[in-house]
Amino acid sequence: MKLLHTTLGPMRADELGMILPHEHVFVDLRTPDKPGYAEADPADVVRLMAPQIEALKARGVTAIVECSTGGVGLRVDIDLAVSKATGFPIVVPTGNYREPWIPHWVREASEAELAERFYRDLAVGVGDTGVKAAWIKISAGDDGITPLEEAILRAAARAAGRTGAVIGSHTIKGRVVMDQLDIIEAEGYRADRFISIHSQAETDFGLNLAVAERGAWIEYDHVGREPDDEVAALILRALDAGKAKQMLISHDLGWYDPAQPAGGTPRPYTHLSDVTLPLLRTRGVDEEVIRQLTVINPFEAFAR
Structure with missing residues (x-):
């Protein structure tokens, strides 16, 4: 049975509904060598972020995927505190970000370690x-x-191969994604267990399709950050190309930022529910496809 591991334990598909596959509760975009990096009182994060989670719950969202990884402030203890305070499942990662956001211990570790x-x-x-x-x-x-990013990727492929976990990568260029897929397959893992995060940043839509043809997920995570018509047009273009079962959509918003006074001002996770999905419906996307994009696909991508 496939299970989605969350801060509230493993969950089955029938226990979940709409899932946002790319959001942030806590992020520190300073490099790990900076004073105060990733430091915050969990109670302060709860105070700022719990209302954002409650707004999601009111819209029927049942879980979010935390995308802050090693090097950019991964704090699973904070995700857990927010989750317990709200009774809301959060899906957390392991891994590490790119250079220069790579901590010393990762630089010194072997691929096996x-x-x-x-x-x-x-x-x-x-x-x-x-x-x-x-x-x-x-x-x-x-x-x-x-070379260091490749070592992290090879290590990720080996760990994923033992568990069935999906690997997601913040990668801007489609040709670099294709190189990543080559490396994953050379390590004996599968391209269909890879998410091309920020696929919208690749301006050549043909490369989005090429990545999907390899079997990988394409993720459009700019909802609420770019003009609504442009976001909808890209989603519709991918649907017209037959990629409904390989597409993820989300905001890439939030979050508590420890570099800002009192954590800064979070940006809501509600635009998809309030604006984008209604817009897609007016443009002919039926409820079966909406459910595929917002319920089935996120679970299938992240469950194992």
């Missing part, structure tokens, strides 16, 4: 939180994969 760390986070739990990571979040440079 990284793979074992990622595997433990997936199979046992992240740190002492008791929360199993559901997936592996990585990244790659805009102009190509550096």
Whole structure:
């Protein structure tokens, strides 16, 4: 049976509904060597972010995927605190971001050591939180994969191969995604267990299709951040190309930022429910496809 591992434990598909596959509760975009990096009192994060979660619950959203990974402030203890305070499942990753957001221990670790760390986070739990990571979040440079980023990717593929976890990557260029898929397959893992995060940033739609033809998920996570007509047009274009079962849509919004006074001002996770889905309906997208995009696909992508 497929299960989605969350802060509230493993969950079946029939226990969940709409899932947002790319959001953030807590992010620190400073590099890990900066003073105060990723430091915050969980209670302060709860105060700021719980109202955002409650707004989601009111719209029928049943879970979100936390996309803050190692190097950009992964704090599973904070995700757990927010989750418990709201009674809302959050799906957390293991992994690490790209250069220069790579902490010293990752730079010093071997591929085997990284793979074992990622595997433990997936199979046992992240740190002492008791929360199993559901997936592996990585990244790659805009102009190509550096040797260190490739080592992280190879380690991720090995850990994912032992668990069935999906690997998601913040990758801007489609040709770099294709290189990542080559590396994953060379490690014996599968392209269909890869999410091309920020697919909308690749302006050549043909490369979006090429990635999907390899079997990977394409993710359009700019809802509420770009003009609504442009977002809808891209989603419709992918639907017309037959990619309804390989597409994820989300906001890439939130969040508590420890670099800002009192965590800054979060941006709501509600635009998809309030604006984008109604817009898609007016443009002929039926409820079966809406459910595919917002309920079935996120579960299938992140469950294992």
